[in-house]
Amino acid sequence: MHIFSGTRGLQGDANPIVFIHGTGMDHTVWTLFARYFLRHGRDVLSVDLPGHGKSKGPLLDSIESLSSNLLNYLDSRNINKFSVVGHSMGSLIALEAASTQPERVNSLVMIGTALPMAVSEALLDLAKRNDPGAIDILTFMGYSNNARIGNNKNPGMWMTEGTRRLMQRSSKDVIFKDLMACSNYADGLEKAKNVSANTLLILGENDYLTPRHRAKDLINNFESVKVKEIRNSGHTMMVENPNLVLDYLSEIL
Amino acid sequence: MKKPQDLKPDTLSLHAGQRPDKEHGARATPIYQTSSFVFEDTESAAGIFNVERTGHVYSRITNPTNAVLEERISALEGAIGSIATSSGQAALHLAIATIVNSGQHIVASNCLYGGSHNLLEYTLPRFGIETSFVDFRDLDAVKDAIKGNTRLVFGETLGNPGLDVMDIQQISDLAHDNGIPLLVDSTFTTPHLMKPINYGADLIFHSATKFLSGHGVVIGGLLVDSGNFIWDQNDNFPQLSKPYKGFHDMVFTEEFGPAAFINRARKEGARDFGACMSPHTAFLILQGVETLGLRMDRHVQTTREIVNFLSQHKAVSSVSYPELESHPDHELAKKILPNGCGAVFTFELKGGKKAGQNFIENLNIFSHLANVGDSKSLVIHPSSTTHHRMDEAALKKAGISEGTVRLSVGLEDIEDLKDDLDTGLRSALKTS
Numbered sequence: 001m002h003i004f005s006g007t008r009g010l011q012g013d014a015n016p017i018v019f020i021h022g023t024g025m026d027h028t029v030w031t032l033f034a035r036y037f038l039r040h041g042r043d044v045l046s047v048d049l050p051g052h053g054k055s056k057g058p059l060l061d062s063i064e065s066l067s068s069n070l071l072n073y074l075d076s077r078n079i080n081k082f083s084v085v086g087h088s089m090g091s092l093i094a095l096e097a098a099s100t101q102p103e104r105v106n107s108l109v110m111i112g113t114a115l116p117m118a119v120s121e122a123l124l125d126l127a128k129r130n131d132p133g134a135i136d137i138l139t140f141m142g143y144s145n146n147a148r149i150g151n152n153k154n155p156g157m158w159m160t161e162g163t164r165r166l167m168q169r170s171s172k173d174v175i176f177k178d179l180m181a182c183s184n185y186a187d188g189l190e191k192a193k194n195v196s197a198n199t200l201l202i203l204g205e206n207d208y209l210t211p212r213h214r215a216k217d218l219i220n221n222f223e224s225v226k227v228k229e230i231r232n233s234g235h236t237m238m239v240e241n242p243n244l245v246l247d248y249l250s251e252i253l
Numbered sequence: 254m255k256k257p258q259d260l261k262p263d264t265l266s267l268h269a270g271q272r273p274d275k276e277h278g279a280r281a282t283p284i285y286q287t288s289s290f291v292f293e294d295t296e297s298a299a300g301i302f303n304v305e306r307t308g309h310v311y312s313r314i315t316n317p318t319n320a321v322l323e324e325r326i327s328a329l330e331g332a333i334g335s336i337a338t339s340s341g342q343a344a345l346h347l348a349i350a351t352i353v354n355s356g357q358h359i360v361a362s363n364c365l366y367g368g369s370h371n372l373l374e375y376t377l378p379r380f381g382i383e384t385s386f387v388d389f390r391d392l393d394a395v396k397d398a399i400k401g402n403t404r405l406v407f408g409e410t411l412g413n414p415g416l417d418v419m420d421i422q423q424i425s426d427l428a429h430d431n432g433i434p435l436l437v438d439s440t441f442t443t444p445h446l447m448k449p450i451n452y453g454a455d456l457i458f459h460s461a462t463k464f465l466s467g468h469g470v471v472i473g474g475l476l477v478d479s480g481n482f483i484w485d486q487n488d489n490f491p492q493l494s495k496p497y498k499g500f501h502d503m504v505f506t507e508e509f510g511p512a513a514f515i516n517r518a519r520k521e522g523a524r525d526f527g528a529c530m531s532p533h534t535a536f537l538i539l540q541g542v543e544t545l546g547l548r549m550d551r552h553v554q555t556t557r558e559i560v561n562f563l564s565q566h567k568a569v570s571s572v573s574y575p576e577l578e579s580h581p582d583h584e585l586a587k588k589i590l591p592n593g594c595g596a597v598f599t600f601e602l603k604g605g606k607k608a609g610q611n612f613i614e615n616l617n618i619f620s621h622l623a624n625v626g627d628s629k630s631l632v633i634h635p636s637s638t639t640h641h642r643m644d645e646a647a648l649k650k651a652g653i654s655e656g657t658v659r660l661s662v663g664l665e666d667i668e669d670l671k672d673d674l675d676t677g678l679r680s681a682l683k684t685s
Contacts, residue, residue, distance in 0.1 A: 004507060004508070007496070007501065007502045007503075026510060028507075028508065028509060028510035028511075028512075031304070031508045031509065032304065032305050032306065032307070033305070035303055035304055035305045035508075036300060036303075036305035036306075039299070039303055039305065053510075133256065136256070136257050137257055139257075140257030140259065141257070146272065148259065148260060149260070149268050149269060149270075149271075149272065150268075150269045150270040150271070150324045150325075150328060151270055151271055151272045151321075151324070152270070152307075152320070152324055153307040153308075154307045155307070155309065155315035155316075155317070155319075155320035155323065156315065156319070156320050156323030156324060156327070156334050156335055156336060156337075156515070156519070157323075157324065157327070157333060157334040157512065157515070158269075158270075158324055158327035158328050158332060158333055158334060160259070161327065161328075161331060161332060161333045161480065162333040162334070162480065162511065162512060165333050165479075165480035165481065165511040166510055166511055168481075169483075169510070169511065242306070242307055243306050243307060243308075246300075246305065246306060
């Protein structure tokens, strides 16, 4: 599994931070945040899930198998305890990991999440055919109306095209398998009851892919959880409001 | 499922990159005429410097007014990001300096803007960068010119001044087959007439002085990154795929993925070469971009009428415009430039140099100057001005003779323009 750990690499931090990207993405979505925690002396493992970015396949098509794969990888690196941050599909993998091995997870952060994370048949059908229209829909729905006009906090960068380009780098079937994994994750609400980690949900007010009201049951099932809502933001909060996301992450991690 | 409807170009021209100012509610883009920006606190300052937080530090690197222009052009081009530069030449230099090292090589079209030709032919060799100039219509010649140390292929959407239409798809395929990117100068067409990224261009640059502005009051450029090129597919671009000591061993491909190039260009090129755009200039260019679609349509409409007028005039021996069947790239132009081939073209006067001089000196509305893309109509005699450093053979290769006249058609009333040209042409006839 390919991970980004900065130039310093892993140095035995007792509470390293694992970042997990979403559908069709890779570790580069976490660069700003990873750099912050690296500068503050934390170990960071920003992963490319199997078949994504620079990680070789095979593709896994369930949240459970993606989580298991990740936990096995952490075992191989002798990482016992850790904190985990996931976005969208990555948030489900993070939840699964924090639920199946709660003793290992200090903090859990789920960004742009909902349960169930149902995906429409029409979108699945496009993705199954590797139709570029699937990426167009995910890109479009992945941003707020505000972001479609722009005014990026990152100067000179056009947000939606940046996301589209990253997803376009995905190999065949990646988007479909990812969406299937999200759609088929049926036990998430029950799994939330097993979580003992400090838990934070970061939700976007104008998230069209995982609307905030669809996180309500999930929030109710955690024993203890904090929720931060980012005003005017869509699903891709790390791009739309990176500084605010970092502020929230630095509070809990 | 309903297809997502991204905002259309005319909407993006007015809005992309800018929301009303939160503090005062200003609808127009404010001019942030400041060299530097105050940090909230020491921690956030460290965060911005270390690329953990977004924000502005110093206007040589980024500026909020420039950022609106950069984002707007990125949106119009379908690109991931842009950098505003002090001129189009600075944008070309920034592109080359970011990815080409001393001892390496460029393959360029032999029909380039004179300024670009000067940089590649005379100046870059001083820094160890050589260029082979090739007829881009001859794909075998382009292929043969690419060597092991070639790091860039470069041409113009419409060659200068003969309006050779670049077959971007074919040329980009050749470049990509060799693991190198294609850079395209899209100044003559602007994103309103063609988006080179749709045909495989990896990098684009504009002289924003021209049609993007339209008013001819500023000098500026933009370097645009499609985000498509995979910079770590081979070892050709260690600047992007290996640790950079100038930024704490950052590996740009590893940290920025598709945005590796544009980040390196800003973090190194904008920082170290310093050819930045003034915020006031960015503001003025934005005023032009707001009406880009309207102006380009009018430019094309008037140009078509003038091309037709000149084609039938007895003082003119030929007109070179890709929409004419006589142009060698007519079929390609129909395919990739269906909305028009811009507003700059050349024609040949009967009577050679003297006729050309008489023609230009008897014009009243067309201004004789070295620029194109103004809302005001312009005229120039390339062999004695913009291309005067080229020898006869090079001029011939570029399709320029002593009787070649270049027009940049503006937005004036079409009848006034035709009357003006007719006056000049009748004077030219007297010469011949």
